[in-house]
Amino acid sequence: xxxxxxSEFRKIMKKYWKNGTAVLGTCLLVFFIIVAxxxxxxxxxxxxxxxxxxxxxxxxxxxxxxxxxxxxxxIGGRDIFYGVVWGTRTAFRLGLIITGFSALIGVxxxxxxxxxxxxxxxxxxxxxxxxxxxxxxxxxxxxxxILGKGLDKVIIALIIFGWMSTARLIRGNILxxxxxxxxxxxxxxxQKDWKIIMKHILPNTIFxxxxxxxxxxxxxxxTAAGLSFLGVGAEPGYADWGTxxxxxxxxxxxxxxxWFAIVFPGTAMVLFVLAWNLVGDALRDIFDPRMRS
Amino acid sequence: xxxxxxxVTLIIFxxxxxxxxxxxxxxxxxxxxxxxxxxxAERLIKKYGLDEPMPVQYLKWLGNILQGDFGYSMVGKxxxxxxxxxxxxxxxxxxxxxxxxxxxxxxxxxxxxxxHQNKFIDQFIRVFALVGWSLPDFVFGLxxxxxxxxxLGWFPPGMVNTQFDLIMRSAEWNKIxxxxxxxxxxxxxxxxxxxxxxxxxxxxxxxxxxxxxYLLRITRSSMLEVLRKDYIRTARAKGVPENIVIQKHAKKxxxxxxxxxxxxxxxxxxxxxxxxxxxxxxxxxxxxxxxxATLLDYWSIIGGAxxxxxxxxxxxxxxxxxxxxxxxxxxxx
Numbered sequence: 001x002x003x004x005x006x007s008e009f010r011k012i013m014k015k016y017w018k019n020g021t022a023v024l025g026t027c028l029l030v031f032f033i034i035v036a037x038x039x040x041x042x043x044x045x046x047x048x049x050x051x052x053x054x055x056x057x058x059x060x061x062x063x064x065x066x067x068x069x070x071x072x073x074x075i076g077g078r079d080i081f082y083g084v085v086w087g088t089r090t091a092f093r094l095g096l097i098i099t100g101f102s103a104l105i106g107v108x109x110x111x112x113x114x115x116x117x118x119x120x121x122x123x124x125x126x127x128x129x130x131x132x133x134x135x136x137x138x139x140x141x142x143x144x145x146i147l148g149k150g151l152d153k154v155i156i157a158l159i160i161f162g163w164m165s166t167a168r169l170i171r172g173n174i175l176x177x178x179x180x181x182x183x184x185x186x187x188x189x190x191q192k193d194w195k196i197i198m199k200h201i202l203p204n205t206i207f208x209x210x211x212x213x214x215x216x217x218x219x220x221x222x223t224a225a226g227l228s229f230l231g232v233g234a235e236p237g238y239a240d241w242g243t244x245x246x247x248x249x250x251x252x253x254x255x256x257x258x259w260f261a262i263v264f265p266g267t268a269m270v271l272f273v274l275a276w277n278l279v280g281d282a283l284r285d286i287f288d289p290r291m292r293s
Numbered sequence: 294x295x296x297x298x299x300x301v302t303l304i305i306f307x308x309x310x311x312x313x314x315x316x317x318x319x320x321x322x323x324x325x326x327x328x329x330x331x332x333x334a335e336r337l338i339k340k341y342g343l344d345e346p347m348p349v350q351y352l353k354w355l356g357n358i359l360q361g362d363f364g365y366s367m368v369g370k371x372x373x374x375x376x377x378x379x380x381x382x383x384x385x386x387x388x389x390x391x392x393x394x395x396x397x398x399x400x401x402x403x404x405x406x407x408x409h410q411n412k413f414i415d416q417f418i419r420v421f422a423l424v425g426w427s428l429p430d431f432v433f434g435l436x437x438x439x440x441x442x443x444x445l446g447w448f449p450p451g452m453v454n455t456q457f458d459l460i461m462r463s464a465e466w467n468k469i470x471x472x473x474x475x476x477x478x479x480x481x482x483x484x485x486x487x488x489x490x491x492x493x494x495x496x497x498x499x500x501x502x503x504x505x506x507y508l509l510r511i512t513r514s515s516m517l518e519v520l521r522k523d524y525i526r527t528a529r530a531k532g533v534p535e536n537i538v539i540q541k542h543a544k545k546x547x548x549x550x551x552x553x554x555x556x557x558x559x560x561x562x563x564x565x566x567x568x569x570x571x572x573x574x575x576x577x578x579x580x581x582x583x584x585x586a587t588l589l590d591y592w593s594i595i596g597g598a599x600x601x602x603x604x605x606x607x608x609x610x611x612x613x614x615x616x617x618x619x620x621x622x623x624x625x626x
Contacts, residue, residue, distance in 0.1 A: 021423075126300070127300070130297050130300030130301055130304065133297050133300075133301050133605055134304065134305070134601075134602045134605070135563070135564045135601045135602065136564070137564045137567060138564060138567075138582065138597065138601045138602070139598070141567070141582060141583075141586050141594070141598075142305065142586075142594050142595070143308060144586075145585075145586045145589060145591070145594055146308050146311065146312055146591070225429065225431075226429065226430075226431055229568070230567070230568075230571065230586060230587065231586070231587045232587065245432070245435065249571075252438070252450070252572070252574065253443075255435070255442070255443040256439065256443035257443075259439055259443075262432070262436065262439060263436075266432040266435070266436065269429055269432055270427050270429070273428075274423065274424070274427040277423065277426060277427055278423075
């Protein structure tokens with residue numbers, strides 16, 4: 001049994017590395033992880049205290065074009081290179097915490113809903129409908145305005161309005177898996193309930209959630225950055241890609257003088273999201289053989 | 294539907310209720326004079342009923358909403374509802390202009406991509422879609438503004454040129470729909486119409502690009518699935534020309550999932566206006582919400598959230614109904 005599983009894993013990995021986009025996504029992701037881990041070595045640390053606060057290099061708010069000392073330029077008196085590098089850590093923190101917690105809530109509510117059925121299911125699914133009826137961005141904006149500024153508030157807001165699709169997904173999958181032939185067969189063979197859940201239902205329901213999670217990390221990071229851009233997210237000066245972008249709002253009519261404050265954090269964002277999307281796509285192909293062509 | 298409306302108002306209200314009486318009171322006070330006497334704050338909290346239990350406050354608030362009283366908007370310097378009604382036509386105009394290219398082009402490209410699966414054109418369209426799907430709308434908007442305004446100077450931000458803006462604010466201008474392009478045509482000012490369109494191009498592109506990518510992906514995968522069906526093989530086997538197989542047999546059936554997503558994307562477009570209107574300094578609902586959030590103008594935010602949620606609920610209902618119209622199988626259930 002063990003031998004067979006190993007060879008199957010190897011086969012999957014072989015397929016994974018043959019997929020060009022998957023390799024590209026993985027490489028990008030590894031690059032971002034390296035940047036995040038070695039941020040202090042790459043961009044230095046803030047001697048004034050908190051490393052997530054971009055150090056001030058000038059008291060003038062004027063944008064300064066890239067120089068050898070500040071390779072990505074300066075805006076609002078803040079070094080953009082430092083912000084982009086340390087912002088990678090912020091992005092991982094945001095994405096992983098929000099996705100993790102909202103998936104946890106989603107899985108819990110979705111499985112309770114599918115397991116108990118009846119009126120519990122009815123009530124929980126109506127609550128899901130209600131939460132889904134408030135546009136995500138708008139809900140997050142209202143929530144962060146009321147909670148106040150700060151990254152922790154953004155995380156709370158996005159978790160509160162981010163769990164619904166996971167709940168729906170896992171509920172639907174469990175309901176579907178329960179009716180599958182292999183589950184009925186296992187039941188007929190006298191397998192215990194928990195064994196059926198662990199061995200048959202869970203493996204067939206949890207992987208779509210993993211795929212969904214990997215694809216959502218990018219979009220949560222974007223939403224958080226968007227909130228910072230609008231000025232309701234992280235505090236000014238925080239090492240966060242959206243915060244750097246928000247400085248350009250003061251230079252809207254002469255962006256050609258502050259292009260570096262858009263291009264560098266913008267590129268980081270695009271590549272980060274792209275990496276997760278590519279990896280998510282590849283994971284979906286692996287976990288769902290029906291999608292393979 | 295009524296249940297969902299009640300639920301949404303309850304969630305939104307409980308968010309503002311969570312602020313607590315002291316902070317809520319601030320949004321009622323218009324001058325510092327009102328707080329001169331020592332126990333003024335407590336008195337005012339009593340007066341506005343801010344210390345009452347939550348259900349009582351909720352019902353009171355809901356009653357006000359139903360009568361059209363959404364509170365006072367600091368951003369609009371008038372009631373929240375009139376301020377929103379004043380801004381909505383601008384957002385509607387922007388969205389309508391964005392929807393048409395999104396749906397037409399996305400479906401066309403998606404079908405092309407699926408028919409030529411794994412050929413060069415398919416790979417090209419897929420890369421285009423992937424990049425689009427990974428590009429945040431506010432980054433794309435800023436880049437467009439940087440290139441086409443700051444560097445090239447082709448398309449300025451704003452609604453219309455200053456001189457036209459003065460004309461549009463003057464008394465002889467007939468405000469019929471409040472949508473600049475349509476009003477310009479109705480007033481017989483073709484030059485203003487062209488200018489308004491020129492100001493619309495960048496915002497429309499920003500709104501459209503992201504949803505192009507998304508709709509395209511859905512169309513492609515839906516089309517691929519349908520093309521594998523038995524009835525397509527039958528049609529080909531009996532000698533139906535390929536063109537008709539795709540246009541008549543495959544495309545019609547592939548459009549069903551696309552329709553739901555397209556409905557959703559229209560609602561998503563409205564949400565995207567928050568960034569687009571802010572970046573291109575336009576007037577509209579999205580900007581209203583963004584300004585309200587930065588000014589901590591609670592009643593405007595709540596009004597805006599209710600407004601967007603209402604559109605979303607109605608939009609989903611329309612999608613459900615049209616779903617049944619298009620797919621007879623759903624009608625039978």
